Structures are given as C-alpha cells and as structure tokens.
Amino acid sequence: MSTSTTEPAAKPGGPSGKTMLSTEQVTKSFGGLVAVNNVSFSIPERSIVSIIGPNGAGKTTFFNMLTGLYKPSVGRILLDGEDISRTRPDRITTLGIARTFQNIRLFATMSAVENVMVGQHARMKAGLIGSIVRPPGVRREEREVREKARDMLSYVGLAKKNHDELAVNLSYGDQRRVEIARALASEPRLLLLDEPTAGMNPQESDRLTAFMRQLREERNLTILLIEHDMKVIMGVSERITVLDHGEKIAEGDPVEVRANPVVVEAYLGKQG
Amino acid sequence: MTELRTRLKGRENLLGAIVALTIAAFLPLFFDPLSNIVDNCILAAAYVVMALGLNIVVGFAGLLDLGYVAFYAFGAYTVGWFASDHFSAINGQKGIHVLAGEFADKLPGIHLNFLLVMVAALAITGLAGMLIGLPTLRLRGDYIAIVTLAFGEIVYRFAVNGDEINIANGYHLTNGRQAISPIDSIDLPGLANFDSAISLRPYYWFVLVLVALVLLVNFRLRDSRQGRAWIAIREDEVAAASMGVPLVKTKLMAYATGAAFGGLSGTFLGSYLTSVNANNFQFGFSIFILAMIILGGLGSIWGVAFGAILLSFINTYFIPDVFNSVPRKLGLDFDLTILNFGIFGFLILIVMVLRPQGLFPERRRALELTEGVGVADSTFEVNAP
Numbered sequence: 001m002s003t004s005t006t007e008p009a010a011k012p013g014g015p016s017g018k019t020m021l022s023t024e025q026v027t028k029s030f031g032g033l034v035a036v037n038n039v040s041f042s043i044p045e046r047s048i049v050s051i052i053g054p055n056g057a058g059k060t061t062f063f064n065m066l067t068g069l070y071k072p073s074v075g076r077i078l079l080d081g082e083d084i085s086r087t088r089p090d091r092i093t094t095l096g097i098a099r100t101f102q103n104i105r106l107f108a109t110m111s112a113v114e115n116v117m118v119g120q121h122a123r124m125k126a127g128l129i130g131s132i133v134r135p136p137g138v139r140r141e142e143r144e145v146r147e148k149a150r151d152m153l154s155y156v157g158l159a160k161k162n163h164d165e166l167a168v169n170l171s172y173g174d175q176r177r178v179e180i181a182r183a184l185a186s187e188p189r190l191l192l193l194d195e196p197t198a199g200m201n202p203q204e205s206d207r208l209t210a211f212m213r214q215l216r217e218e219r220n221l222t223i224l225l226i227e228h229d230m231k232v233i234m235g236v237s238e239r240i241t242v243l244d245h246g247e248k249i250a251e252g253d254p255v256e257v258r259a260n261p262v263v264v265e266a267y268l269g270k271q272g
Numbered sequence: 273m274t275e276l277r278t279r280l281k282g283r284e285n286l287l288g289a290i291v292a293l294t295i296a297a298f299l300p301l302f303f304d305p306l307s308n309i310v311d312n313c314i315l316a317a318a319y320v321v322m323a324l325g326l327n328i329v330v331g332f333a334g335l336l337d338l339g340y341v342a343f344y345a346f347g348a349y350t351v352g353w354f355a356s357d358h359f360s361a362i363n364g365q366k367g368i369h370v371l372a373g374e375f376a377d378k379l380p381g382i383h384l385n386f387l388l389v390m391v392a393a394l395a396i397t398g399l400a401g402m403l404i405g406l407p408t409l410r411l412r413g414d415y416i417a418i419v420t421l422a423f424g425e426i427v428y429r430f431a432v433n434g435d436e437i438n439i440a441n442g443y444h445l446t447n448g449r450q451a452i453s454p455i456d457s458i459d460l461p462g463l464a465n466f467d468s469a470i471s472l473r474p475y476y477w478f479v480l481v482l483v484a485l486v487l488l489v490n491f492r493l494r495d496s497r498q499g500r501a502w503i504a505i506r507e508d509e510v511a512a513a514s515m516g517v518p519l520v521k522t523k524l525m526a527y528a529t530g531a532a533f534g535g536l537s538g539t540f541l542g543s544y545l546t547s548v549n550a551n552n553f554q555f556g557f558s559i560f561i562l563a564m565i566i567l568g569g570l571g572s573i574w575g576v577a578f579g580a581i582l583l584s585f586i587n588t589y590f591i592p593d594v595f596n597s598v599p600r601k602l603g604l605d606f607d608l609t610i611l612n613f614g615i616f617g618f619l620i621l622i623v624m625v626l627r628p629q630g631l632f633p634e635r636r637r638a639l640e641l642t643e644g645v646g647v648a649d650s651t652f653e654v655n656a657p
Binding site for chain 2 (some may be wrong): 089114117122132142186
C-alpha cells in the first residue's frame with residue numbers, strides 16, 4: 001500500500017452530505033440470543049466510519065447483515081434509499097458493497113490473480129455457452145479482467161512475482177492485500193473492512209490508514225470499518241459508532257466518543 | 273513472462289489432447305474390426321465422457337453427487353423413446369421419422385436421427401440436472417450426497433417399474449428389465465456405416481469425437497468466468513457469494529452441465545448396446561463413475577480421463593479376461609467377476625491411503641488434501657431465498 005502524507009481526517013475530499021447507507025432499528029437474534037439490538041445509523045457518501053466495541057458486541061454480525069449473509073430479524077437496511085435487507089449477497093455486491101473478512105477468506109487454492117478475477121464476477125457478462133464457444137467478445141473480456149486484476153494487485157502493493165502464487169502460499173500481509181484487491185475488483189462504492197489491521201505491526205497499520213484515505217480520494221469510496229486499534233480509529237474515522245452487547249451506546253466524532261463516559265465504561269468497566 | 277507461461281500452458285493441454293486423440297484414432301486399425309479390444313475402448317471412451325461430466329459437479333464445484341447414474345438413464349431413455357419402436361402404434365402404426373435412415377424409416381415408432389436425439393438428450397438431462405440440483409441448494413457436503421443418492425435410486429425404481437406405468441394410449445414409460453430394444457443404429461450417411469455386425473470402428477471414432485468435444489468444453493469451462501465461480505464456491509461459499517457469485521445459478525449450471533455430459537454418453541451407449549435396460553441404472557454405477565474421478569484426481573481433467581480408462585479396462589478386460597480364473601487356480605470355487613465391485617472398492621481404499629489426491633491430481637486439490645485448507649461453516653443464511 002503506497003504511502004501518502006498523513007493529513008487530518010474530514011478535510012476537502014471528505015464526506016458529501018448525502019446518505020449512502022442507513023439502517024433502521026436493525027435487530028438480529030439467533031434463537032434467544034440477541035446479537036444486534038435495535039441499531040440505527042447512517043453513513044454519508046465518501047465518509048470513513050468506524051464501528052468499535054468490545055469482543056462479542058455484535059460488530060461482525062452487523063457487517064454480515066449489511067452484506068446479506070444474515071437477514072435482519074427486525075428492521076431495514078437502506079442503500080441509496082432502497083431496502084436491501086432481504087437481498088442476496090451477490091446482488092448486494094452488484095449494487096456496490098464489497099467487503100473483507102475478519103479471518104481472511106480467500107479462495108485458498110486459486111492464485112492471487114484468479115481471486116481478484118472472481119471479485120469481478122458480477123461485472124462480467126460471459127455465460128455458460130459463451131465460456132465454451134469463446135467468441136471474440138468473451139476473449140476480450142477475459143483478457144481485460146485478467147489485466148485489471150493485475151493492476152488491482154499492483155495497486156494494493158502485491159509484488160509482481162506473487163501475482164500467480166496460490167493465495168494459501170502468500171504471507172499474511174499479502175493475503176490481506178489480495179483480499180482488499182478482490183473487494184475493490186467488484187467496483188464497490190462502499191467498502192466494508194472487518195478488522196483490516198489485525199495482526200499488523202504499527203508501520204503496516206499506518207500505511208493501511210493512509211491507503212484508506214487514498215482509496216476515498218482516488219476511487220470515491222465510502223469506507224466502513226470494524227477496528228480495535230485505537231490509533232487507527234482515531235486517525236482515520238470521521239465518525240465512530242460504538243456497540244456493546246448488540247446495542248448502540250454512543251456515536252460521534254473521535255473526540256466526542258473518546259470523552260464519552262459510557263464508552264469508557266464499556267471498555268474498562270465502571271470506575272470506582 | 274507469466275502471461276507467456278499461461279498461454280503456453282493452454283497450448284500444452286491442446287497439444288496433449290491432439291496427440292492423445294490422434295494416437296487413439298489410429299488404434300483400432302491395429303485390431304480386428306470386431307475385436308473385443310475395440311469394444312472395450314468404446315466403453316472406456318463413453319465412460320470418459322461421463323466421468324468428465326461428473327468431474328464438473330464434484331471436482332470443480334465440489335458438490336458430491338451420488339446419483340449420477342440418473343443422467344445415464346435419462347440419456348439412454350431419450351434414445352430409447354426417440355429411436356426405437358417403443359411407441360409402435362404412434363401415427364397409425366406408420367411411425368414418425370426424421371432423417372432416421374433407410375432402414376429405420378420403415379419401422380413403426382418414433383425414429384429421429386441420432387444427432388437430433390443427442391440434442392434432445394442434452395436438453396432433457398440438463399433440465400433433469402437442474403431439477404436434482406434444486407432440493408440440494410440449501411444443503412452442504414454430505415447432505416447433498418444423500419439427496420442425490422436418493423434421486424438416483426428414484427430414477428432407477430422408475431426405470432425398473434416403468435413397464436407398468438402407462439403414459440397415454442397404453443404406452444409404457446420404460447420396458448423395465450425387458451429393455452427397450454432394438455435401438456436404431458447411428459445414421460450418418462456419407463460418413464460411415466454404423467453396423468456393429470460388420471465393424472465397430474465407426475462407433476469408436478464417433479465416441480472419440482464426443483471425448484474430444486467434452487475435453488474441449490471441460491478445459492474451456494475451467495478457465496472461464498463460469499469455472500472460476502465453480503471453484504470459488506467449492507473453496508468458500510460465503511466468500512464467493514460476497515464477491516458477487518450467485519450461488520443458486522452457479523450450482524445449477526454445474527449440475528446441468530455435468531448431467532448433460534452423462535446424458536450424452538448415455539444416449540451413445542443406448543444406441544451402441546442397441547438396448548436400454550433398467551438393470552444398467554443401479555446405484556453401483558454411480559459409484560463406478562465416482563471411483564474413476566477419485567482414482568484419477570478430483571478436478572484434474574487429464575487425471576479423470578485416465579481414471580475412467582483405467583477403471584473401465586479393469587472392469588471389461590482385466591477382471592473378466594485376464595485374472596478371472598485366478599481364484600480357481602487357487603482352489604477357490606468362484607470367478608473373479610463376481611468380486612468386481614469389491615475390487616473397485618479395494619482400489620479406492622488403496623488410493624485413499626497412499627495417494628488421496630488421486631493419480632494425477634489437480635494442483636489445487638493436492639494442496640487442499642495435504643495442507644488442509646478450505647473452510648466450512650453453516651451458520652450463514654446465504655442460501656435463503
């Protein structure tokens with residue numbers, strides 16, 4: 001991930017006023033367990049928003065609902081004002097939401113390039129017959145998709161020599177890169193990153209933070225991330241939503257959230 | 273550089289296929305036109321077509337299908353219905369004929385040209401494949417196997433008892449164990465004379481063309497949008513769905529394509545064996561084909577083709593012709609042929625212990641089995657409508 005000069009968040013090139021994604025009183029329960037309870041929030045276009053909270057707070061469950069892997073038990077999820085709470089995951093990808101996973105989920109025995117090519121699946125046209133007959137249009141599409149995959153891998157900083165390496169053989173950091181490239185390949189407008197800096201050292205985290213801003217600048221992306229690293233969160237987010245036991249307990253800009261006693265209590269316990 | 277390598281790799285397979293098929297094409301010239309060897313080769317080639325079809329479902333898409341025999345049956349009955357005197361009273365005993373050839377043109381019943389029958393079989397089995405696929409869409413792994421196994425058994429039961437099922441005007445669905453027979457020979461005037469009493473060579477070359485076709489389709493599908501989607505859902509369904517791969521459509525495509533190959537081969541076998549007998553559609557046959565692709569290497573196109581040829585020859589040549597008398601020589605009172613399924617089972621066992629990735633594994637699979645990659649979790653609701 002290429003470095004750019006660090007700049008404070010929420011400056012020119014920051015969020016527009018338009019809401020991109022919003023949830024309305026979203027609840028998800030598994031049997032008796034309520035994992036996410038009555039959460040409403042919204043993400044403005046071109047913003048970088050974080051969800052934080054202690055382990056088991058329901059952050060990843062919330063992500064899974066946004067991407068269609070779970071259907072909310074109650075409530076609605078709106079993308080550009082359109083209800084997507086019952087939409088299939090692949091349709092949601094087509095509509096412009098892409099994600100990475102907390103524990104990397106690459107297609108382990110496909111090469112890095114092939115992984116990113118799968119990311120472009122929704123943007124391709126070739127059907128079953130076309131794949132067999134391979135008319136010029138399909139050949140061209142295949143070539144373009146492969147080239148774009150390589151460009152994308154270079155963009156996220158994967159060394160050329162690793163492009164054709166099987167995903168499972170890549171280092172942890174490179175796997176994270178490929179996962180981001182795969183998500184970007186689907187041409188999203190909203191990118192969801194689930195603990196992207198997990199397992200990274202401070203330098204790598206800094207570079208990723210800068211890369212997120214670069215993504216917004218260069219690709220007009222809106223970014224929602226789950227994160228534990230406070231330095232990353234405070235450095236990059238314009239808004240923070242705090243979940244605890246499935247409920248939204250606080251929301252605001254980094255300074256507000258840091259000063260909020262409820263948040264401190266959730267993380268550190270009640271002060272004597 | 274890498275681009276060059278991938279291009280060369282594509283050529284490698286093409287080159288290999290051309291060499292192998294050319295050698296295979298000259299093979300029957302060294303044997304008597306009616307020799308058993310040619311007969312065995314024809315069966316082996318037909319099984320290669322089936323195995324490559326099943327390989328798409330099991331090897332590429334990772335959906336364990338234990339009812340593949342159903343598509344053999346569908347294909348065979350397609351030729352049974354549309355190229356025999358099964359519906360003998362149709363059109364006032366005069367029959368319906370479409371380019372059926374001089375001989376068949378005079379017979380009652382429906383007689384379509386074999387190429388038309390193949391097209392019909394592709395459509396029918398492709399559809400049947402999707403129908404079988406539907407109830408398995410919400411299932412994973414072993415449960416898919418159970419549903420497909422049941423489906424194969426249902427089709428077999430229908431085939432066996434079909435002689436008592438009346439479909440309009442007293443026609444029966446099948447002839448059960450009495451078999452629908454005779455089936456029309458393939459008729460391609462000007463190309464070859466398909467008469468199995470004179471020479472088996474035309475049948476051999478015909479099925480070789482089918483093999484070439486199916487090989488081409490396999491290679492092209494593997495390196496395509498469709499093939500990548502299949503491998504992606506095999507590797508990680510949740511990630512695949514999240515990357516925009518529609519699970520339902522992708523799986524149904526795998527079932528349909530795999531089924532179509534099985535049907536194609538079944539149609540050919542029906543015509544070649546000149547009869548369609550319900551006895552051929554038993555569960556054991558599904559395992560026979562599955563054993564071929566496991567032996568060769570799941571997902572590996574060359575491996576699967578090799579596995580099919582090897583098992584076919586073990587079944588039609590080595591067991592009955594070469595080693596059949598071994599038990600008697602040892603003073604035991606039975607022929608080796610009655611043990612053939614036991615022998616297949618034993619072979620699979622040996623392969624599983626010594627070389628679980630198969631004889632010629634696909635690069636990906638080899639890795640999966642030795643490094644234990646791949647994930648499975650069932651909590652996501654990606655399959656929900």
